[in-house]
Amino acid sequence: MNHTGALVSARGLTKIYEGPPEHVAVGGIDFDVRRGEAFGFLGPNGAGKSTTMRMIGCVSPRSGGELTILGHDAARDRRTIKARLGSVPQDDTLDTELTVEENILIYGRYFGLRRDVIRERTDRLLEFARLTDKRASRVQDLSGGMRRRLTIARSLVNEPDLLLLDEPTTGLDPQARHLLWERLFRLKQDGVTLILTTHYMDEAEQLCDRLAVMDGGRIVAHGSPRELIERYVTREVLELRFPLDRHEQAAEKARGIGERIEVLPDRLLCYTSDGEAALEEAGRRGLDPLTALVRRSGLEDVFLTLTGRTLIE
Amino acid sequence: MSVPAVHEFGYWWHRYRRTWRGTAVISIANPLLFVTALGFGLGRLVDERNSAYLHGGSYLAFIGPGLLAASAMQMGFIHGSGPVFQSARVGGNYRAAVTTPMEPSDIFTGHLLFTAFRATLDSAAILLVLLVFGAASPAALPGAVLTALAFATPISAYAVSTDRPAKLSALFRFVIMPLYMFSGTFFPAEQLPGPLRALVWLSPLWHGTELCRGSGPIVIHVLVLLALIVAGYLAGRRSYTRRLTA
Ligand SMILES: Nc1ncnc2c1ncn2[C@@H]1O[C@H](COP(=O)(O)OP(=O)(O)OP(=O)(O)O)[C@@H](O)[C@H]1O
Ligand SMILES: [Mg+2]
Numbered sequence: 001m002n003h004t005g006a007l008v009s010a011r012g013l014t015k016i017y018e019g020p021p022e023h024v025a026v027g028g029i030d031f032d033v034r035r036g037e038a039f040g041f042l043g044p045n046g047a048g049k050s051t052t053m054r055m056i057g058c059v060s061p062r063s064g065g066e067l068t069i070l071g072h073d074a075a076r077d078r079r080t081i082k083a084r085l086g087s088v089p090q091d092d093t094l095d096t097e098l099t100v101e102e103n104i105l106i107y108g109r110y111f112g113l114r115r116d117v118i119r120e121r122t123d124r125l126l127e128f129a130r131l132t133d134k135r136a137s138r139v140q141d142l143s144g145g146m147r148r149r150l151t152i153a154r155s156l157v158n159e160p161d162l163l164l165l166d167e168p169t170t171g172l173d174p175q176a177r178h179l180l181w182e183r184l185f186r187l188k189q190d191g192v193t194l195i196l197t198t199h200y201m202d203e204a205e206q207l208c209d210r211l212a213v214m215d216g217g218r219i220v221a222h223g224s225p226r227e228l229i230e231r232y233v234t235r236e237v238l239e240l241r242f243p244l245d246r247h248e249q250a251a252e253k254a255r256g257i258g259e260r261i262e263v264l265p266d267r268l269l270c271y272t273s274d275g276e277a278a279l280e281e282a283g284r285r286g287l288d289p290l291t292a293l294v295r296r297s298g299l300e301d302v303f304l305t306l307t308g309r310t311l312i313e
Numbered sequence: 314m315s316v317p318a319v320h321e322f323g324y325w326w327h328r329y330r331r332t333w334r335g336t337a338v339i340s341i342a343n344p345l346l347f348v349t350a351l352g353f354g355l356g357r358l359v360d361e362r363n364s365a366y367l368h369g370g371s372y373l374a375f376i377g378p379g380l381l382a383a384s385a386m387q388m389g390f391i392h393g394s395g396p397v398f399q400s401a402r403v404g405g406n407y408r409a410a411v412t413t414p415m416e417p418s419d420i421f422t423g424h425l426l427f428t429a430f431r432a433t434l435d436s437a438a439i440l441l442v443l444l445v446f447g448a449a450s451p452a453a454l455p456g457a458v459l460t461a462l463a464f465a466t467p468i469s470a471y472a473v474s475t476d477r478p479a480k481l482s483a484l485f486r487f488v489i490m491p492l493y494m495f496s497g498t499f500f501p502a503e504q505l506p507g508p509l510r511a512l513v514w515l516s517p518l519w520h521g522t523e524l525c526r527g528s529g530p531i532v533i534h535v536l537v538l539l540a541l542i543v544a545g546y547l548a549g550r551r552s553y554t555r556r557l558t559a
Contacts, residue, residue, distance in 0.1 A: 017559070059411050059558050079317075079414045093409035097328070106327060109320045110413035158413075 006032035007162060007193050008039075008056060012065035015051050015217075025051040027217040028065060038184070038194040040204050042299065043214035044309065049197040050090050052214075053166045056195065057087050070162065083111060086160035090167050090197075092147050094154075096140040100131055103139060104154050111158040121157055128183060129153035145172045152180070156187075163187065165196040169203060181206055201299040211299075215307045225299055232305045233297040234259055236275035240268045240282065240289040250287055257281050262304055271301070317415050321423025322430070324406060325396075329431070340391075340435045344384040345442055351376050351499070352448060366501040377448030378456075378525035379498040385436055385457040386518050389464025390489050392428040394481045397472040400424075401556055407473075408557070417553035421473075425466060425546075432461030453525040456534075460521030463538040464489075466545030474552040492518045517541055 008031075015026040026048040033039040041049045054060035055067060058078040067074040069081045094103050101122055108118035126132045129149040139147060148171055155163065168184070169177045184207060188194055198204050204211055205225045212222040221228060238258065242250045251263045258272030272278040275294030282289070303309075329336070356372035367375055400407040410420050436457035443449035472481060495505065496518035502510060513519045520534040 057412060061558060078416065082412070083414045085412075087412040089408070089412065091403045091408075093404060093412070095406055095409070096404070102327065106324050107409060107413065109323055110317075110410055110415050112317070112320070112414070 005034060006068075007035045007070060008033040008195065009068045010065065013052070013055065013062055013067050014064035015048070015055060015060065016063040025217055026055070029212075029214075029217075029219045031212050031219065031222065033193060033195055036188070036191055036193055037209040038188055038196065038207050040208035040211045041195075041197040041214055042199075042201075042204050042211050042303070043197075044199070044307075046216075047214040048217040049214055050166050053164055053195070053197060054089075057085060057089075057164050058082050059087075083158065084161045086155035086158065086163040086192075088151050088155045088163070088165045088168055090170075092151050094139045094147055094151060097138065099136050099138055100126070100142070100150055101135050103150065104157055107154050108157040113158065118157060121159075125153040125156055128156070130179070145176050148172055149176065149180070152183075160192065162193045162195065165194065167197055167199070169198070169200065177203070201303075204299055213303060213306060220306045221302070228299065228302045229297055233301045234271040235273050235297060236271075236278075237295055237297050237301060238270040238272060238275045238278040238282070239291075239293040239295065240270070240287065241266065241291045242268075242287075242289055250289070253285055253287055254282060257285070260305075269301070269304070271297070271305075317419040318423035318426060320415065321410060321420050322426045323423075324410070325424060325427035326430075329427075337435070337438065340384070340388060341438050341442075344380050344439050347380050348373075348377060348443065348446070348448060351380075352446065366504055373446065373448050375501070375526075376499065377443045377446070378450075378453050378527075379522050381436060381439055381443065381449055381453055381457050382460050382518060382522040382525045383493055383496075383498045384439055385432060385460040385521060386464050386489065386492065388432045388435060389428070389461040389466075390468055390485060392431060392461075393465035393468035394472045394484070395478075397424065397469045398475065398478060398481060401473045407553075411557045417557040418550045420557070421469065421546075421549050421553040425462070425469065425549075428465045428469075429458060429462055432465070433458050436461070449525070450527065452527060456521060456524030459524065459535065459538045459542075460518065463517050463521065463541040463545075466542045466549060468545075470545050470549030470552050473549070473556050492516050497522050 010029060010031050012028045012030065013026060014028050017023045017025055029052070041052060043049050051060065055062050055074065056069060058074055058081050061075060070084055072081050074081060095106065098106065104122045104125060105115070105118050126135055129152060131146060131150055131153065134142060134146065139150065142150065148168070152165070152168060169180055172180065181203070184194060196207065208225065210222065210224050211228060212219045213228070214220070221232065223231065240250070240254070251268055254261055254268055254270065258270035258278045260271045262269040262271070270278050279292055279294060352373035356376070359372040399405050407420050411417060436454055440449055440451065440454055444451065468484070475481065495509070496502070496513065496516040502513040502519060505513065517538060520537045523529040524531060524534040
């Protein structure tokens with residue numbers, strides 16, 4: 001059952017929440033996460049990302065399929081697996097009545113670590129999360145972003161081989177996000193395998209070696225960010241905005257520009273290998289946009305192409 | 314018993330160390346108020362009538378063990394309901410513990426161990442004061458701890474799976490309170506009218522109270538309380554698992 005060299009391997013992995021009404025949250029997915037890589041699940045609300053993460057974290061039993069983690073069956077060897085995992089759930093699970101330091105201590109004790117070992121690691125973890133001066137503060141006095149950083153620091157107390165991060169940067173300000181990316185990058189260089197979920201395209205592009213795009217409980221595409229962009233979209237995009245009352249009429253007129261047109265509620269996207277040429281063509285057709293922008297395609301466009309929906313609403 | 318359970322005990326111990334003074338006052342002062350008011354106040358009235366139901370003993374000696382057992386029930390409810398309910402919710406301690414090598418059954422066992430520890434400590438403190446008044450015997454301690462667990466275990470099993478705190482207050486109002494009134498705490502159960510007298514056998518608190526008084530078929534009282542603990546434990550292992558690993 002051990003798929004070659006994969007740290008995590010799923011085949012036909014399924015999760016059905018028993019109802020009523022019965023709900024298929026994950027509908028039979030296959031993926032392999034290789035040692036040392038950063039693997040991302042990208043998808044809209046309700047796609048099944050957290051459910052998948054919880055199954056990998058051994059806190060949600062699968063309903064069907066196979067799931068092997070670190071060479072062990074996720075249903076059978078939960079303790080062994082969990083001892084080597086770091087886990088950052090989507091909802092914070094910090095104890096708000098305890099201090100920053102105590103949260104790490106209690107959590108470390110759950111792994112059976114000795115107090116002096118935990119104390120020694122706490123110094124480094126707090127520095128990692130830039131919370132050293134908050135050491136004795138109660139968690140209820142921390143900001144949301146600080147709590148997130150503490151949850152991430154805490155998840156490293158057992159020096160995990162595999163770190164699960166469910167929307168690690170949601171709620172962080174841009175500076176904290178970039179700091180965290182840098183820290184995660186460093187962890188990866190130290191050999192920690194990362195699995196993360198995100199709504200953010202830039203995060204996925206920056207952090208992930210490979211991605212699985214999820215929608216409605218299924219993986220609709222996977223590959224590296226670059227592969228996905230090359231496979232599913234043209235090199236450039238022309239974005240046109242019109243006054244709302246002329247929006248539909250303009251969409252009609254624009255038909256046929258570039259290889260494909262995507263009509264969003266607030267703008268038109270023309271997928272093309274040459275954005276400038278498309279813009280000229282639009283001018284020839286008498287289109288008079290409020291704004292026009294030529295840019296390179298990104299994961300957002302991949303997602304739109306695959307699902308017909310934008311990721312961030 | 315698995316070793317990881319000790320870490321859940323450790324969590325509650327860690328919290329208790331910082332708050333024990335406040336909690337000790339609440340869990341001990343209340344029974345003491347009762348013992349003073351009932352034992353000395355009401356007791357004087359009762360003893361004058363020389364009731365045959367008391368078999369020649371004083372009302373104080375009667376109410377002492379009764380209050381001990383009733384407080385133990387209350388401890389069982391207090392520790393088995395609120396903290397368990399809160400811990401199982403998003404943001405609660407159980408949610409963090411379950412992402413570590415701890416399994417739901419370890420969490421349950423560890424928390425129960427702590428409840429047993431608290432019940433022993435608090436019952437011993439109450440008993441100490443009762444001893445000073447000559448209102449109970451030291452042999453009542455195991456009965457009190459058993460009573461606390463006979464309530465805490467099934468109540469935890471229920472509280473972990475419930476989604477609304479209102480259900481727990483209903484449990485208090487419709488189960489715990491009536492038991493408190495009609496389990497031989499304040500007056501001997503033999504005084505109840507015929508049909509109710511038989512029903513008292515169904516009350517775990519009555520068995521606990523009799524145990525604390527050292528009266529009646531002790532083995533049966535112990536077995537009833539143990540049966541509740543075992544049944545609650547089996548149910549709790551399932552309900553903890555169902556709730557914490559959905
Ligand atoms: N405990 C549960 N019981 C029943 N249904 C659930 C449960 N948890 C999740 N679901 C359902 O499963 C589906 C997938 O949810 P999941 O949380 O995995 O999505 P997600 O991709 O993480 O979404 P988001 O981006 O909003 O976090 C949703 O339709 C959700 O309603
Ligand atoms: Mg989610």
